[in-house]
Every structure is written in structure tokens, then in C-alpha cells.
Amino acid sequence: MNLKHQKEFFVQELKNFFILKSSVRSWHIPVLAGLSVGIPLMVGLYFDQSKAALTASLAGLVILYMPITNSIFKRMLVMFVCSFGMMLSYSVGLIFSFNPIVAVLVFGTLAIVVHYVARTFNMKPPGSFFFIMIAAIAFMMPNDLSLAPQKIGIFTLGTMGAFLLALIYSLLIKHDLKENTSQLSIIIDRNPYHNGIESALVGLFMAISLAVSYIFEMNNGYWIPISALAVLQGANSYIVGKRAIHRIIGTSVGLMLCFFILSYFNSNVGIAISIIVLQVIIELLIARHYALAVVFITPISILLAEAGSVSRLDPQQLIESRFLDILIGSAIGVVGGFFIYSQKVRVYSTVQLRKMRK
Template sequence: MSTIYTLKHAILSHSKSFFVLKNNKRAWHIPLLASLCVAIPLFIGLYFDNFPMALSASIGGLVILYYQPTISLGSRMLLLLICSFGFALSLVVGLIFSFNPYVSSVVLGFFAMGINWVTTYFKTKPPANFFFIMIAAMASFQPYHLALIPQKIGLLVLGSMLACFLALCHGLLTMNKVQTSDALSITIKKGDFVSVVDSSVIGVFIFISLLIGHFFEMQNPYWIPISCLAILQGVSRKHILERMVHRIAGTFIGIGFCWVILSFFDSPISICISIFILLYIAESLIIKNYALAIIFITPMTILLTEVGTSFAANTAVIIPARLLDITIGSILGGIGGWFLYHQRFKNNAIKQLRKTRVVIRKKF
């Protein structure tokens, strides 16, 4: 009886959290800036009738999500340039090793481990490791064409450059309106193997997610590692569970919303406008309520990642596939979160790493 009561209480608690909006002092023009950075390349691609290239550039525009308007203008531009380099590196790693699905899965697992360690070490603010690993995962499922790699990198860098330019314009326009700190604060997190264990868990589950997508030859299965990683962003075991429930439930609603959009707005111009509006709403909600934001993020990302294909004619195939991928990834993320915040597991792993370090020091 107590188990049923606990389960009922948990369901009610998660249901109520869908309608709770947190206080947020984020300026309205920050989500607008993010929407412009992603949408402008799409409109340019629409004008030149080349959506695939525009898609690569718009992905580069996502670097604007690392923009920090509370630090000095020089520091925020430096941060964006560093993240732009990270985006390009992530794309290179994903594309170069996409020639073999199993090699790619192993490399991306280690890459995710390394990126998480770096962002944790320097205490990088959210979205932290997310978009670096996301870009690498998406690139790993693209067909391997060595001659096209420089072109794809160039397009992504152009999108990042556009985002940096728009961020500079925003900084100059709001220079006297926003209170900022003097410089970029880089805080190094010092821990005894804690970040190594966390990074290893994330790397292993990204590897498993990629391997599942490759093994079952799913259509655009990069949604599995992306969803897994999104859940692993939780800061506690309870938060992990909450994000998993919210992502799956939000995805169900968002998928339905996407079907409605594709049923009534299937022209290229309407799709570009829909992406712009959905991203603005999602960025406005992401801090206030993650579950509500997912409802808009889901159709936005489906439209964005499928924009260069004939997805409008294959809605009956695309939507169930995305729903399956996101659900599998979310469940894997929930399992990974159990390891991330299981204290006994972490303590045993740290002890083993310490013993290994002592053995290595004695030998060398």
C-alpha cells in the first residue's frame, strides 16, 4: 500500500512540475538573438535554394547558446571564439571517424569523456558539454565523404562567425544597459578522480547509445545519444529522473505538435519561420520550465535536422522513428544517471583509480 502511495505521490509531483514556472531575469532579446543566429542561415539557404548547406551553417549558429551577457564584452567574445573552435573540432572528430560505425562509437565515447572532463574541470556553465558532443554524434552518422569534410567544416565555421558577429552587435547595443563583470571568470574544479569517474560514465553511455543506433541501423539515430546526454545533464538522481520523465512526456506532446505543423505548414518558408518561432519560445522557457521547453524543442529540432530532406512527405515514418529514438535515449540516460549519483559505485571507482595511480608511480 505504501508503494502505491509513493508511486502516486511521485506521479502527482512530476505532473505538477509541468505547470511550475521558475523566476527568470533573462532579457527577452537573448532568445531572439539565439533564434536569429540559427534562422538567418536557413533563410539564406532558402534564397539560394540550398538547404543542406544552410543546415550546416545553422548548426554552427548554436554557439550563441554559450553567450554570457553578464561578463565584459571582450570576455564574452573570447568565450564564443573558444566554443566555435570546439564546435569545429567536434565536427572534425565526428566526420573523420564516420567511415566505420564501431570505430566511430568507440572514438565518440572517448571524445565525450574528454569533453565532459574539460568542461567540468573549468566549471563551464550550461549548456557545458552538450552541443560539442551533439555535433560530434550527428556528424558520426553522416555518410563518409573525405572530400566534403573541409566544406562542411567551413559552413559550420561560417555559421559560428555569424553568431559571433551578431553577439558583438548585441554587446555594443546593450553595453550601457547591462551590468557586467570585468572579465571571464575561469574557475578550475579540483577533485580527486570524481570528474574522471563522471566523465567515464558519460563516455560509456554515449558509446552504448551510438552503438545501438549503428547496430540496429536506425534512421538518423543520433537522437539516441543526444537524448541520453540531455538526461545526464541532471545535477542529482532526483533531477535525472525528473528530466527523463519530462523529456519523454514533452517529446510525446512535441511530436504531436510537430505533426500539426507539418500537416498545415509544409512549404520551405513556413518551415524556416516555424523554426525561428519555436526556438524563441524554447529559449524563453528553458530556464523557467524544462518540460514545457521540450514541447517546443522537439518539433524545432526535427524540422531543423530534417530540413534538407523530403521529410514533409514522410511524416508517418519520421515521427515514430524520432519518438522511439528519444525514448530509448532517455531511458539510457536515466540508467546512466543512476551510476553518476550512486555513491557506493563512485567511491569504489575512485578507490580503484587511486590504487592504479600508486601502482603506476611505483613502476615509473
């Protein structure tokens, strides 16, 4: 690419950065997402059970997997399967977090399996993201098997709340849905090796990101694998790189917004309301402009993670550490995206796998 083409490309990308894409997504889903995350958080904070509230709120994110389909049975079936998957991911993280080496190996393996299943069944976005994100958070929690049943029970209640909201929503608007697409629709991959190779690389870089968190003893180190995974969600190497840039820009602005919220709305009610509003805004923007959505993803992620201790936090110190985590994770995601979407790597891996089968 010569200098003229590079300049044209840069100008076009700069113009695209300020354009909101069109979206056919219903406004109902953002509202449901806000309620699924916000209701358990507000109830838990009201009863001074902040840790339980956080766990239930994270489980409420399963509502984002509800498909738009005329069949209530299919919709509820997908919700049930995804709820079980998220509970399984959370449970695995809690059980195998007793040793860093074991945690890294199990987390990498879990990421491989989850990503492979999501790709095989052609799950619509957010795909494997929240399953792996929930596992990353659970792996970084203090290991105490005596508390695991209680935590899993609370997480299950969160998914049940989201399931109930999805059912009520489905009964109320069942005649308004016209799009007939399922969240889980089996596809046939023309190259059966591609999904396996991609999943193996995603698992490898998830394991590396968690290992980095352990090696450098990062506080709340799950931000590194989560940031890496968010960047890896791109459909090709170009989108991966673009997402990394958008994430860094969006994170920088989002941290300023988070500083404002922590400084002026650091009561339990203020945090709960902020999370609900932020979640609704994110779901409205995520398909239209990733960088703009990240501006709101950053503060809601921090607030969900720190909901139980906002009154004791130093906003400046917290934001500095989160920015470093996200920067490291995004860098790992870019490197991972290069390998995952490299045609040479795919061809070489496919040839080697075919040789092994002979």
C-alpha cells in the first residue's frame, strides 16, 4: 500500500469512527438487560448483601442470549441451555481456582470447549464471550470450597430471575416478533478443522492472559483475559486490530466517566441505578459503534466488580490499575487475533491435523 492509499485509508477510517451503524435490534433487549442486571443488584444492596448481589447480577447477563423467534419454546430452551452453560462455567472456575497452574490449564481447556461449541452451533453475538468471562471472574476469586455451593446457588437464582423476565417478556410480546432466527442453529463447516484450530488458539491465549494475571499478581486480574477476549471477538484480523484501538480509546474516556460516578454517585442506590442505565445504553450502542459502547462498558464492568466496596475505593488508584489491565489484555488479544486469523497459520495447522489423522 503506497502513501496515497495509506492516507485515503486513514481518512476513511477516521470518518467511519464517527458514524453510527444502523441496527435492527429491538429496544426491548437493552431494557431487559438493564432489569436482569439491576434488579438483583438493587435487592441485594437493599439487604446489605453486596457480594451476593454482584453474583446474581453477573448471572443476569444470560438474558443477552435470548433469541428473537416466534417460538416461545425455542426461546426458553435457548435460555435454559445458556443458563446451564454459564452456571457450569462459574462452577468450574470456583472449584479449580485452588492452584494457579491448574487454574490456567483448566481455564484454557474450558475456553476451547466453550468457543468450539459456540462456533459449531453458530451462536449469535455475544457468542462464547460471557461464558468465558464468568469463568475468568470465578477463577480469580479466593478459593473456598465450603462457600462454593452458596455462591453457585446465588448465581443460579440470578439466571432464574433472567429466565423469568424472558418468559414474561415472551408472553407479553409474542405477537410482535416477526424475525424467525434461532440462537442455536447447527451449521456445517466446509472445513471441519477451522473451528478446532480457532478454538485451540482462543483457549491458548485465554490461558496466557490468565497466567499473566497470576505471574504479576494483578489485583482483580480477570480484566486481562476479559479484555483479550473482547478484542478476539472480531471476525477477522482487521476487525481485531480495529477493536483493540477502539477499546483503548473507549476505555480512556470510560475511565473518566467511571471516576465521575465513583466520586459523586458512590452510594449503594447510586451505583445500582448507574449500572442499570449503563447496561441499557451499552445494549443500544454495541451493534452501532463499538468504541462508543466501550465508553460505557468500562465503568459498568468496574462497578459490577467493585460494587461491594465502592465506599472504600480510591477512584484514581482504581482507574489507573484497571487501565493497565485493559491495555495488557488488549495487547494479548491483538497478538492472538494475528495468529487466529492468519491464513498461513490456518493452512499449516490444517495440513498437520490431516497428517495426524492418516
